[in-house]
Amino acid sequence: MANLIDAGLQADRARLEEIIKRLHELTIRIGHEEMARTVSDLRNRIFEPFMFVIVGEVKAGKSSFVNALLATGEEIAKAAPQPMTDTIQQILYGEERREVTVNPYLKKVFLPVEILREIAIVDTPGTNTIVEHHQEITEQFIPASDLIVFVFEAKNPYRQSAWDFFQYIHGDWRKKTIFVLQQSDLATPQELEVNLAGVAEKARQEGIAEPRVFAVSARDEQLGQEDTGFAPLRQFIADNITGGRAPRLKLNNSILTASTINEKIADGLLLRRRQFDADTAFRTDIQTTLDEQVAQSNKQVDLMVENLLLTYDGITRAKLSELESGLSMFGLVKRSIASTFGSTPGPKEWLENLARDLETDLNEKLRARLNENVVDLAETIQQMVKTIDLKIRGSQTILSNDHEIFSSIAERRENVLRDLQDQFNRFVGKTESFTDESLFADRDSIAPNLAAGGGMAALGVILMALSTLPVVDVTGGVLTTIGVIFAGFSTRGKRKRIVQGFEREVTEGRARLAGELEEKLKVYIGTLRRRIEANFSRFDEMLDREEKNLLILEGTHREVREELDRLSGDLNV
Incomplete structure (x- = not known):
């Protein structure tokens, strides 16, 4: 049965690849280089795992969040008091750990972590930094992403630059998004309650009918403490993405992204x-x-x-x-x-x-x-x-x-x-x-x-x-x-x-x-x-x-x- 499902999935992927190839030819005929690169990248990523793209402002705790989510006990994504470089890290499954530098602004990290058999994680630089190659995020990863994980500081999730970027993600690309209030250990219970409700309301105002908002503490998770907020998040991932669903979800997401690009052209x-x-x-x-x-x-x-x-x-x-x-x-x-x-x-x-x-x-x-x-x-x-x-x-x-x-x-x-x-x-x-x-x-x-x-x-x-x-x-x-x-x-x-x-x-x-x-x-x-x-x-x-x-x-x-x-x-x- 699994072989039949896999064969059907491969056939559907091949069918989608042909359609996206036509779409790519359309963008080339139009002469829009940026869109042509986006479609080419989408076509190349059809056969990759379901992709989580982690976005948020500088110092929101994105890298710490990624390290805690992977739970390898080591620092995969570099976290530091000062903003790091604008390098994007794509974390993928590999039988042994290795790193491949694709270009000065993109690095692939392969890890023998079980969850990475079904998902890949992309750790991006902050949205409010003046980054020379900031477009690497939008051009290469947002359009081809399958789930956006938007990380905010738990104490202050209302900075306008972050929500402006969310409008690009949701308004321009209709990407599925979940919201994470990171560094919850720095906020009081009352602040967390108010900010969880505030982010959910802001998301509804921006067009998400049923927003999913999680409060986590990467520090506490890595210290092995309880009630870090990661258990509900992991359960959400297990219930909605992993467990054999990710490939079909990715296929549907790719169809949606191709349709979004095609309708942009139509407009x-x-x-x-x-x-x-x-x-x-x-x-x-x-x-x-x-x-x-x-x-x-x-x-x-x-x-x-x-x-x-x-x-x-x-x-x-x-x-x-x-x-x-x-x-x-x-x-x-x-x-x-x-x-x-x-x-x-x-x-x-x-x-x-x-x-x-x-x-x-x-x-x-x-x-x-x-x-x-x-x-x-x-x-x-x-x-x-x-x-x-x-x-x-x-x-x-x-x-x-x-x-x-x-x-x-x-x-x-x-x-x-x-x-x-x-x-x-x-x-x-x-x-x-x-x-x-x-x-x-x-x-x-x-x-x-x-x-x-x-x-x-x-x-x-x-x-x-x-x-x-x-x-x-x-x-x-x-x-x-x-x-x-x-x-x-x-x-x-x-x-x-x-x-x-x-x-x-x-x-x-x-x-x-x-x-x-x-x-x-x-x-x-x-x-x-x-x-x-x-x-x-x-x-x-x-x-x-x-x-x-x-x-x-x-x-x-x-x-x-x-x-x-x-x-x-x-x-x-």
């Missing part, structure tokens, strides 16, 4: 996922804002073109009316007679003047109307840039750079966001960000004004420069064509053809005016949008990387959790 992953979701929402908001702002700018372009066409239509209708009236039979006869006897220009000269007047009216009035609308368009585009800048500055930070597990991820994100802010500031401050050669035939003509404007302030100068272009450049040569038509006038039979030619060219010029201006401005707005988006390339790469990493980490965490739950459930069946 961090939850924050990391929330940060990723917030960053994704922020990025989506940027794109939505750009979509809306571009749509609004394009709408203003449509209104601008509509207003320009109204002006264009008014001018060309008036000139068409003048042309039709002047080319009528009565008009031509009247003009011919008048030109013969006076200074009134003849028909041909009149047509040339009409063409020049049309060009002048179009240039002056269209430029004036363009100037009125360009200011509004420039303000809309500026508002788009300012809105994006504010959104970058207001990006929500959920995962802080002092996070226990993912501080490096938070710092990396913080750096990317800071670079984004700096890059966008530089983008806004550079005139080149807002210029576009395709807008102008002669870019040099506006260069001095751009230099004076600088950065986003150059927007108005850039758009206003559109109004300095000759209308003939925008309308595609309508006036030149009209001039040619007019120049071909020679007989009355060409009147109808001239009017129709004028109407045709004006119509085509209208379409070219609308198309050219709309295309130039909308292409410009689209180009500016792409330039703004380009500032987010590193941020987008971070999001893409983070999404892939989160899926892997979350998947591995879930698998480890499910495997630990299954193993725990199988053990409790």
